[in-house]
Amino acid sequence: MKIQRKFQIIALLLLTAVSITCILISRSISTNIIKQQITNNLINTTQSRANHIETLLSQYEELTKTVATGVAFRDAVDESIDHTRRIEKVNQRFKNIIETHEEISRIMILNKEGIIIASSHEDTGIDKSAHEIFLKGKEGTFIGDLHLSQFTHKVVLSISAPILLNNQFAGVLVINFNVNKELFKITTDYTGLGETGEVYLVNKDGYMISPSRFIDEIFLKQKVDLRYLEHFEPSDTPPKAEIDIVKDYRGIEVLSLDIHLPKMNWCLMAQIDAKEAFAPITQLTNTLILVFVIILFIVIFISSFTSRTITRPLRILHEGTEEITKGNLDYKVGTTSPDEVGQLSRAFDEMTTNLKKSRKELEKYQEHLEKLVKERTIKLEEKTDELKGANLKLQEFDRLKSMFIASMSHELRTPLNSIIGFTGIILQGISGKITKDQRKELTMVKNSAYHLLALINDVIDVSKIETGKVELFIEEFNLADLMQEVKESFMVAANDKNLKLSLEMPERLIIKSDERRTKQVIMNLVSNAVKFTDRGEIEIKVRKEDKRVKVLVADTGIGIKKENMEKLFKQFSRIYVEGKPVTEGTGLGLYLSKKIVDLLGGQIKAESEFGKGSKFTFTFPLEYTEVKV
């Protein structure tokens, strides 16, 4: 999400929360104030009406009391006076009173037995002795409850008062008041009660006894909630005027107030529709919502404007980074704003400059490096060419060497062969008799020729092995036969030196290896032993050990000095032995043997004690497996 959007949302949420809180608080306060006002208004209005009613009733009571003391009424119950005269007189009085008091609808007088003796209407003679109006009127002024008149079928208020004759109870005066004239005018005056407010009276049984604003013909027909009846219970402290929100007799939610009128045990109910009463609150709420919406719009506008102002440099910076990412290091964000974003932008520009500088340096290094690499490559190529040339030369040299060896093997040997052959012929006497001296000298020639042949053969072998040109001929053969041949070929030499030559080995030992090379090694070892031993014996032992063969050649000869042991298997490392002609041997024997043993996958080892003898051990596998040397 973009910062701008985030900022807007945060600002929006914040301001909305604040606004809603303000609105709720102000609404709550306002509602309380309004409620208080409504309550006060209602209470005042109702209370004044209640007072009015009480006053009116007191006036009526007073009037009745006053009228009852009038001469005409006292006369009316005076039985000593002529009946006709007194009635006539009182009727006249009735007429006058009704004419002057429009609120009075009827007047009648009851005698002390409770029988109507005079009336403004034609109903004399009716017995009212059981009526409350009579019974209570006997005692004092009595206001009877509202009731329907028998004659007029109108709601009337009857008030009775005793008529005294010489301070003696003589009868009861009953005056019926037309409630419509004054009393109901108070209750049906809806001034200050708005469109739906009304005031009505409820008697102690819970029935409505004054007109409703909404329903006709209500008198004693509409019962209101019994809840209000509790107010009729006598109590010392009058209940506090309290406003409740209830459903009225029409089933509409109203604000309701009731005031007890103790005089009549009535209840004056004042009610106003909640809808109307709370109209100001609803209006206030609506206004507040409107204000809230307006604030919201302003906030959105301001926040988007502000956030744009804040995010604009960030956006510019972002564009800058993208531009630089594309590789345009000359790009400058160039923000001048003094805030953090501005600082960041400037730092960024600085960084870009540094980056450019580093890149230039890097490019320079790279160029240098490339140049170096190029130079080196050229040199390397030159070297490679040189090496190639050298290699070719080497190959050529190698070829020449091989050719040389091949020619050596043939060309050198051929004349040697004839030297050996003809010397032999002459020595045998085939070409005629020779002298003793000639024989001795020819023998020396023959021996030298053999020595030279051995030397040539060894040199060829060494060079073959060293150039890896040696070919092995692996096949099965009986080592016992080979050993026997070796022994036999040295028997003469050993006998000549008076040496004992013993061979100890299994009768048959089939191995798979290069027979000629194996023989070469063993021959070499035995030859050395014979050569360097003047007395004693030479022991040859062959043993099969697991998958290897061990050939041991031990002599009782001159032995080898410790310091010479190391040189033993090195080429041309001839060890000077006192009293031995250096012409014997090639100096390649043990070196070659070692090489051959390596080729065959075996080991050769020498132990010696100077002056006492030497022991050479040659071990190799029963079955040859190719080895890398």
Place this chain on the structure above:
Amino acid sequence: MKKILVVEDNEINMYLCCRIIKSSGYEVIEARTGEEGVALALKERPDLIIMDIQLPGIDGLEATKRIRESEADGEIPIIALTSYAMAGDKKKAISVGCTSYIEKPINPDTFIAEIEKYL
């Protein structure tokens, strides 16, 4: 007198062989190439053949093979003259039909004894 065919290209060796063989009282037939050796072997039917392995043209191995193949009588002993440098020559010689071999150089002390084993 028993006839011995010597197939050898080297004059000195040939001379040497002849001297030794003749001094022991045998007749020598000389052949200088492999082909000549094969032809003389079949024609003269010698009692023994000394066959040098390294020969110009067909070598001693090939010549031996031809003698053994073309001739019904395979009884003539053929002794190969092998060179020390040519490893495996001995085995090859035996495998193509040589009776035995003698390694060069020829030692006059033992040469006749070797030959006479097969006469």
